Amino acid sequence: MSNFEDPHVRVPTSLVDANGFAPAISIYFTSAGDLGTDFDIAVNNTGIILTQGAEQVSVSYVDRSIAQIQSDVVAAGLPFTAHPLNEMLSINSGELSLNTGDVTPDGGWVVRTERHVVQYKEETRIRLLPPYPDSRDLPWYPRINIGQFSSDHFGVKHVFGVPEYRKQVWSRRYGYPYMDVLGEEPELISERKLKVARHPILWSGRNMTIRIQDQPAPASIIEDVDENNGFLYLNTSIQDTNGVSVDYTYKEEGYIYKDVNMNPSVDHNPYVVGHFVLFYVIPEKSQPTGISRSRTVHHKISQTLLGAIYSLPRGDHPVTLLGALQVRQTNSVDDLSINDARARGGGVKDDRWEDALSANKLVHSVADLGRMDGLPYPGSSVLVYKLPESLKDTLSVEEIRQRASKHLAMGVTPIVEFE
Numbered sequence: 001m002s003n004f005e006d007p008h009v010r011v012p013t014s015l016v017d018a019n020g021f022a023p024a025i026s027i028y029f030t031s032a033g034d035l036g037t038d039f040d041i042a043v044n045n046t047g048i049i050l051t052q053g054a055e056q057v058s059v060s061y062v063d064r065s066i067a068q069i070q071s072d073v074v075a076a077g078l079p080f081t082a083h084p085l086n087e088m089l090s091i092n093s094g095e096l097s098l099n100t101g102d103v104t105p106d107g108g109w110v111v112r113t114e115r116h117v118v119q120y121k122e123e124t125r126i127r128l129l130p131p132y133p134d135s136r137d138l139p140w141y142p143r144i145n146i147g148q149f150s151s152d153h154f155g156v157k158h159v160f161g162v163p164e165y166r167k168q169v170w171s172r173r174y175g176y177p178y179m180d181v182l183g184e185e186p187e188l189i190s191e192r193k194l195k196v197a198r199h200p201i202l203w204s205g206r207n208m209t210i211r212i213q214d215q216p217a218p219a220s221i222i223e224d225v226d227e228n229n230g231f232l233y234l235n236t237s238i239q240d241t242n243g244v245s246v247d248y249t250y251k252e253e254g255y256i257y258k259d260v261n262m263n264p265s266v267d268h269n270p271y272v273v274g275h276f277v278l279f280y281v282i283p284e285k286s287q288p289t290g291i292s293r294s295r296t297v298h299h300k301i302s303q304t305l306l307g308a309i310y311s312l313p314r315g316d317h318p319v320t321l322l323g324a325l326q327v328r329q330t331n332s333v334d335d336l337s338i339n340d341a342r343a344r345g346g347g348v349k350d351d352r353w354e355d356a357l358s359a360n361k362l363v364h365s366v367a368d369l370g371r372m373d374g375l376p377y378p379g380s381s382v383l384v385y386k387l388p389e390s391l392k393d394t395l396s397v398e399e400i401r402q403r404a405s406k407h408l409a410m411g412v413t414p415i416v417e418f419e
Helices: 066-075 163-167 306-311 350-360 389-393 397-405
Strands: 021-029 039-043 047-050 055-060 080-084 096-103 109-116 128-131 143-145 149-153 156-160 178-184 189-190 193-195 207-210 222-226 230-234 245-249 252-257 276-281 286-287 297-302 320-326 381-387 410-417
Touching: 021 381, 039 096, 039 320, 047 066, 047 149, 066 080, 128 320, 276 306, 297 306, 306 320, 389 397, 389 410, 397 410
Parallel strands: 381 410
Antiparallel strands: 021 080, 021 109, 039 047, 047 055, 096 109, 128 143, 143 252, 149 156, 156 286, 178 245, 189 193, 193 230, 207 245, 222 230, 276 297, 276 320
């Protein structure tokens, strides 16, 4: 086997150490309650030694894959579980190592392979993302998907990136690339299913709190968590989310741009209504000039999109447009009120209304409609098909009518015309 792993394996680069050694597998102690001091983990030249009290199991790793090691840890019978962090088909003697202070953000020991990995940059694009679906009481900050690319401009190589991403405020407990969310009001999907706005969620089984009327609910209220889609499954029914909030941690994969607030309410930024907010990036580095910038993402606001483009700064470096956001409607459908300004004009006089109604109960359907295009008929409509005359050579007129009527709603009359 070569000294390098498959470059297409998605290695968590945040866990690759300074020497380039890859994480192989993370191992967790899964017993409930206080962990105490009666458990241990060690790695020697041939195996991983798991200890709990007087019980000890050695899991051999020589000539075995990461997937096989994971299965052996689970089958060892001790309260340990393992999560693969890499893909290796065959591990040699002495290739795994452990530093008990080397842990993953959610508390698992990192067992490393003493083998360099091929590091690569995933092909991504810097692009504009909408704000998270937060409530109208919170700011609506756009997001920028991170990535990197370069372009040559008059003999100068410009590298575009988003260096601001790494300078965000990260989770106090887990650090980069995780962020904490405190007091978010979840969306009620069903009585036992909630949805939070941000994901993927970092879920260790103990690092989420649901509050009801400002009181923390028991941890057992959470039956399961869909980490990738943000769904929370509960053991208790909840009728509405009024007074319900969630504290949780998620992985932030973009730059939250806080220089403009897209929330158009009076308490936030009412002047953004109807305007275009154009986002663009300037180069992070330029060679051979040696210019380096710590901020690359910017925006312009204008009443028209062309106005925003024409207002872009002129300089000796290129500018890449990411996209534009425009807030046009701030209310939901439930907030709309409709005033009907129409007047009855269906031909029934007011003093004859009761007589007409007693004679025909369907007068409600037609009395307020005009007759410019013919007599109205309640609950019905007509669909006109215009088909080529040559179609008659293949199908009969009756079959054409039947096929035309096959996918129509009840009460709709087809009219077939040949041209």
